[in-house]
Amino acid sequence: MGKSSKDKRDVYYRKAKEEGWRARSAYKLLQLNEQFGLFNDIHRVVDLCAAPGSWSQVLSREIFKDERSDAQIVAVDLQPMAPIDNVVTLQADITDPRTLDKILGIFGGEKADFVCSDGAPDVTGLHDLDEYIQAQLVLCALRLATCLLKEGGTFVAKIFRGRDIDLLYSQLGFLFEKVVCAKPRASRGTSLESFIVCIGYKPREGWKPDLQPELSTEEYFQNMNIGRARLHEDLRVDYEERKVAPFVACGDLKTSYDSDASY
Amino acid sequence: MKSVHQVGPVCALTVFVDRYLFAGEGPNLAVYEIATGEQIACRAVFSRNKIHGISVSGPDLRSARLCVWGGRSLALFAWPQLFEGEIDQLAVGDWIKDAQFSLDGAVVYCLHAHNVVVAVDVAGKRLLETRNCGEKSILYSGRLRVLSDRVLVCAGTVMDGILVWSYDDCAVVHRLHGHTGSIFGLCTSDDGRWLVSCSDDRSIRVWDLGSGEQVATGWGHGSRIWWLRIYAETERGFSVLSGSEDLTCRTWRFEQGHSSLEPVDVFETHTGRNVWSGAVCDALGLGFSGGADGAITASDLAETQREGAVSAAWTLAQIAEQAGAAFARDEIVKEYYDTGTELVAATSRGKVLRLRNGLWELVLEDARFERFSLVRGFDTGVVLIANKTGDLLVLGSGGMAEAKIKFERGVLGNVLTATRNGRQFALAESVLEEPLVLLEIAGTAVVSERRLSKPAGKFAMSAFDVDVASGAVVVGSRFATLAVFPGDERSAEPRVWRNFLKGDTVSSVEILESPSLQALVVMKDREYGVVRCAGQLELLQTNRLQRGFLEGGYFEHGDLVLYGFRSDTFFVWNETKQLELLREACGGPHRQWSFRHGGGGHRLFYTRSSSVHFRQTGARVAPETLRTGLHGREIRSVAACKTSTGHLLVSGSEDTTVRVSRLAADGAVVPLWCERQHGSGLQAVHFVNSDYFVSSSAREEVYLWKLSDEKYVRLHRTIRPRSSNPETRVMDFDAVEVRQHGRVAGFLLAAVYSDSSVRLWYYSYELNTFRLVVEDVYASCCVLRVRLVVLDAIYVVLAATNGHLAVYRAGDGGGVLGVCGGAVELVAGPDHAENPPRLEQLLINQQIHQSSVKAFDLAVDGHTALVVTGGDDNGMAVSTLDFAAVELASTYFAGTASSTITDVVLCGRSRVLTTSVDQVVRVWRVPQLELETEQYTTVADTGCACVAGGLVVVGGAGLEVFQIDM
Numbered sequence A: 001m002g003k004s005s006k007d008k009r010d011v012y013y014r015k016a017k018e019e020g021w022r023a024r025s026a027y028k029l030l031q032l033n034e035q036f037g038l039f040n041d042i043h044r045v046v047d048l049c050a051a052p053g054s055w056s057q058v059l060s061r062e063i064f065k066d067e068r069s070d071a072q073i074v075a076v077d078l079q080p081m082a083p084i085d086n087v088v089t090l091q092a093d094i095t096d097p098r099t100l101d102k103i104l105g106i107f108g109g110e111k112a113d114f115v116c117s118d119g120a121p122d123v124t125g126l127h128d129l130d131e132y133i134q135a136q137l138v139l140c141a142l143r144l145a146t147c148l149l150k151e152g153g154t155f156v157a158k159i160f161r162g163r164d165i166d167l168l169y170s171q172l173g174f175l176f177e178k179v180v181c182a183k184p185r186a187s188r189g190t191s192l193e194s195f196i197v198c199i200g201y202k203p204r205e206g207w208k209p210d211l212q213p214e215l216s217t218e219e220y221f222q223n224m225n226i227g228r229a230r231l232h233e234d235l236r237v238d239y240e241e242r243k244v245a246p247f248v249a250c251g252d253l254k255t256s257y258d259s260d261a262s263y
Numbered sequence B: 001m002k003s004v005h006q007v008g009p010v011c012a013l014t015v016f017v018d019r020y021l022f023a024g025e026g027p028n029l030a031v032y033e034i035a036t037g038e039q040i041a042c043r044a045v046f047s048r049n050k051i052h053g054i055s056v057s058g059p060d061l062r063s064a065r066l067c068v069w070g071g072r073s074l075a076l077f078a079w080p081q082l083f084e085g086e087i088d089q090l091a092v093g094d095w096i097k098d099a100q101f102s103l104d105g106a107v108v109y110c111l112h113a114h115n116v117v118v119a120v121d122v123a124g125k126r127l128l129e130t131r132n133c134g135e136k137s138i139l140y141s142g143r144l145r146v147l148s149d150r151v152l153v154c155a156g157t158v159m160d161g162i163l164v165w166s167y168d169d170c171a172v173v174h175r176l177h178g179h180t181g182s183i184f185g186l187c188t189s190d191d192g193r194w195l196v197s198c199s200d201d202r203s204i205r206v207w208d209l210g211s212g213e214q215v216a217t218g219w220g221h222g223s224r225i226w227w228l229r230i231y232a233e234t235e236r237g238f239s240v241l242s243g244s245e246d247l248t249c250r251t252w253r254f255e256q257g258h259s260s261l262e263p264v265d266v267f268e269t270h271t272g273r274n275v276w277s278g279a280v281c282d283a284l285g286l287g288f289s290g291g292a293d294g295a296i297t298a299s300d301l302a303e304t305q306r307e308g309a310v311s312a313a314w315t316l317a318q319i320a321e322q323a324g325a326a327f328a329r330d331e332i333v334k335e336y337y338d339t340g341t342e343l344v345a346a347t348s349r350g351k352v353l354r355l356r357n358g359l360w361e362l363v364l365e366d367a368r369f370e371r372f373s374l375v376r377g378f379d380t381g382v383v384l385i386a387n388k389t390g391d392l393l394v395l396g397s398g399g400m401a402e403a404k405i406k407f408e409r410g411v412l413g414n415v416l417t418a419t420r421n422g423r424q425f426a427l428a429e430s431v432l433e434e435p436l437v438l439l440e441i442a443g444t445a446v447v448s449e450r451r452l453s454k455p456a457g458k459f460a461m462s463a464f465d466v467d468v469a470s471g472a473v474v475v476g477s478r479f480a481t482l483a484v485f486p487g488d489e490r491s492a493e494p495r496v497w498r499n500f501l502k503g504d505t506v507s508s509v510e511i512l513e514s515p516s517l518q519a520l521v522v523m524k525d526r527e528y529g530v531v532r533c534a535g536q537l538e539l540l541q542t543n544r545l546q547r548g549f550l551e552g553g554y555f556e557h558g559d560l561v562l563y564g565f566r567s568d569t570f571f572v573w574n575e576t577k578q579l580e581l582l583r584e585a586c587g588g589p590h591r592q593w594s595f596r597h598g599g600g601g602h603r604l605f606y607t608r609s610s611s612v613h614f615r616q617t618g619a620r621v622a623p624e625t626l627r628t629g630l631h632g633r634e635i636r637s638v639a640a641c642k643t644s645t646g647h648l649l650v651s652g653s654e655d656t657t658v659r660v661s662r663l664a665a666d667g668a669v670v671p672l673w674c675e676r677q678h679g680s681g682l683q684a685v686h687f688v689n690s691d692y693f694v695s696s697s698a699r700e701e702v703y704l705w706k707l708s709d710e711k712y713v714r715l716h717r718t719i720r721p722r723s724s725n726p727e728t729r730v731m732d733f734d735a736v737e738v739r740q741h742g743r744v745a746g747f748l749l750a751a752v753y754s755d756s757s758v759r760l761w762y763y764s765y766e767l768n769t770f771r772l773v774v775e776d777v778y779a780s781c782c783v784l785r786v787r788l789v790v791l792d793a794i795y796v797v798l799a800a801t802n803g804h805l806a807v808y809r810a811g812d813g814g815g816v817l818g819v820c821g822g823a824v825e826l827v828a829g830p831d832h833a834e835n836p837p838r839l840e841q842l843l844i845n846q847q848i849h850q851s852s853v854k855a856f857d858l859a860v861d862g863h864t865a866l867v868v869t870g871g872d873d874n875g876m877a878v879s880t881l882d883f884a885a886v887e888l889a890s891t892y893f894a895g896t897a898s899s900t901i902t903d904v905v906l907c908g909r910s911r912v913l914t915t916s917v918d919q920v921v922r923v924w925r926v927p928q929l930e931l932e933t934e935q936y937t938t939v940a941d942t943g944c945a946c947v948a949g950g951l952v953v954v955g956g957a958g959l960e961v962f963q964i965d966m
């Protein structure tokens, strides 16, 4: 069988090489920022699933353009990452609650303005499993966000728009003023990838930020009352609300390249 | 809408009491009797989730309790509930990795993806308790082993290797480090002493759970390994069956004290990518595997020990000794023929030997057959031995006869044999250009002789067959030549076709049962075809294998079977079911070999380093396949066409193949052909009419296919790429008929490309050529879909990744095309213009969606068209396109799906069907866009649909067929 048309290098890949970004993903974050002004007034951020580090590069450039004593970037990934100016890197699994606890430790009780995750698992090709793991990466990032994000803060994460994405939309709706599904033009139209942009963090009423590392991510959210299914004595299946988040394509049509046109 | 058929990844297999195989086919649980392959039960267990695991407890089927899980769903039920009653959908709060019954069957332990074990009371279907070891990162794999005194939990993490903990005291027993990357599969021995694991790193590791040491490692898979099964456990060791992304299942043997896990066998039983599940039936020595292609196959793990199985070899010295005949120093076994019960062989010194019941004997010795002799035979068991001067020995069971083949001028160069309807034919060729001699032999006597004039020019016969009904003789030759001698006109010249297929040597010709003269022709260079040679030579079917050399082929129970050599092995391949039937490592292609099939078994003789080797497969204890699969990767486009018995379904996939299947009225999909000519993943397949369809892919491949007899398909013509960028994909195309002088002369094909090119090609049936008549570039984005509309002019409607719908007036292609009465006319033959004209005018270029318009369909009425689009933005738009007023008026509907809408199919003017990645098939009323029905589909990455009568076919990671009332 011939080679299939995967893994071809596109125009963003070449552009990233030229402009010194470690990955073409940088343009996705830049285009998301163009659309949502994500970088306004952010100083303290966590970049999860950050390797090789192009998002951290973008964030570092942005946050450290003026001298500020409270600025901070923590980047975490399973993979080792070459050092980036002003970025604290941590090699760890974000699905392990202890990793999240470590990050909280680094912030030492201070809040963050922005939590993002561009995490993508080892895709197996088994769609339901891949979607589940992807959703778990989002939830791990969200768990950290609920403990670390200041009120009104922003959360951005990569999602696969598969069959259960509407569950996640609905659940995020409990925690943020605005939940949008955004597709930067730098992300290929042929891939299921999109980004969930959650603006205006509003902690659950009466909820005290407490990571409780002894809980799995699932258990953590079951107690938060955002509509996730729980484990019951009689093992019944909960009804879970589904919602479609508004969709926004970002990156200017005229000035941005079409990632599908040229690979 | 009702689901009537589905093919997709098989993610769970379990053997029960050595007699039954339980299979998770999407959400359906199917149960097969292993020995017969018969499906004895099948029902949907879950409404949405695929089955990922099955545990069965109990002494027999009737009293069996089942635990089935998949994703976050769990079901606990008794065997009779597979046939009636509801099955409760349960949940344990997370994705389940493994579930096992307690030894008494009263409790089920479920290990979920966050490393927590949930114990469930089976009778009451209630939660008993949950336990964990305090570490709750995510698991890629997990296995529970219930032992008499404890429950062992093996958890495969993303980064931290394997955690082994004990359910009873929640203590971590071992942390096993050694693999790199995620752990994808785990399996323990029955007694819990050994653990095997596989990961991202392509290795399999054996761990001693007593000491926590890694004791052996196995390498061999070319890709990630997904699962492992331990079987054949003995005091000293055990075997392992593994399944991988590299499409193979492999067997391995571990013996205590050895640090390597020894590779034993390789089974290639799936296509595309990924073998997702496996099971072993220890008692019968069978391995089962379920693939992403939807196939379930049974590999014989003990083939060499089956009844009738022979694996033997004889050196020349052994042969000489047994036969009681001294061999000369340079004497070798040169030629042989296998009758199916015995081998008749000739040596280079004129000895004729026979191998019967494993013993060699000398039949005769004849100096006339020294140096040059040919040994051939018939299915009847009669064997021929010929020499250069035309002396012929005919050995039958009743005795031996002699005959002579006389040529006018030359000596004998070759003789071939064919058996048809019990009649025996031999065809002899002279080394000079003179007629071939066809003999018919009854018993051992020559009963007729016929001279067939040899085609002029290069000709060297390599295969032939006789059509006994008409007497026609079909001869294949080297130089890719086929000659047909009609039966009725004895003296007539043959009809000869040169280079009728790619390649050189015709390795076999088999006349097929048919009203006209048809033959299966196999070329050594891995091409094969079905030809009709009644009048003109007509290629009905063409295809090729990806690797190897083909030595022959035949139809068996309607399946095409091909055989030949591939690197160092001889292989037998079921082309219809896409399944390897036999592989024998024989050290590469051989000049001297003999293969016979029949009765389900295979016999292979071959000579290697002057020894004669024999391999005979033993009696099968179970059928090779329990379920036939389809594409091994995502299906990107489907199209259907009506036939006299139902529909033909064409599907194009990322696995680079085009599949042609029969779609029965009840929705069953029966694969016919798997065409491999494309070199890259498919983008689109559409019918032009009931005889032709077109497919497109990357590398600018546009292929025209012709259908024949409602079952054959051949690649008819390809379009040569225009650009130099091999990555350019042909995203979509549309075709309309072109007439000339009131007759259909060809069709106009509009193709759109990922580099924004738009090209119009004229195809002429008469000339079998594509000519470029219009070439243009739309913008700088990828064009995704196109439709042609013919009204007062030819219009090209296209949709692209910029969210726009664009309408062009195409123009006349530089004076080539005209329009008359709403149809395209050929005005003048297109020339070979280097620079064809551009599209005449861009009439409309309007943004409708925020990003990609993934699909659209339109219905024309007068000078307007109803256009329904679906986008990457989850929205749909219903538009009226007025060609006369040049106006596009759209109403946009946001959030019509929770994910990308991937296909839009109008059913008449009032209904439209959509597919989307949220795995919902919806039917809407248009133009108001009211949802009429929606139906969840188990096909993930849902990407395409077509309507065939009362059936809807949905494609993606698999295929599902729905019955629908419209």
Ligand SMILES: C[S@@+](CC[C@H](N)C(=O)[O-])C[C@H]1O[C@@H](n2cnc3c(N)ncnc32)[C@H](O)[C@@H]1O
Pocket (backbone or CB within 6 Å): A022, A023, A025, A026, A048, A049, A050, A051, A052, A053, A054, A055, A056, A076, A077, A078, A079, A092, A093, A094, A095, A118, A119, A120, A121, A122, A137, B158
């Ligand atoms: C697309 S890459 C991120 C690219 C990055 N944003 C950049 O711009 O360079 C996805 C990353 O997710 C990481 N990842 C996946 N699963 C993870 C996990 N459980 N914990 C931490 N990182 C993970 C992978 O190692 C990979 O480096």
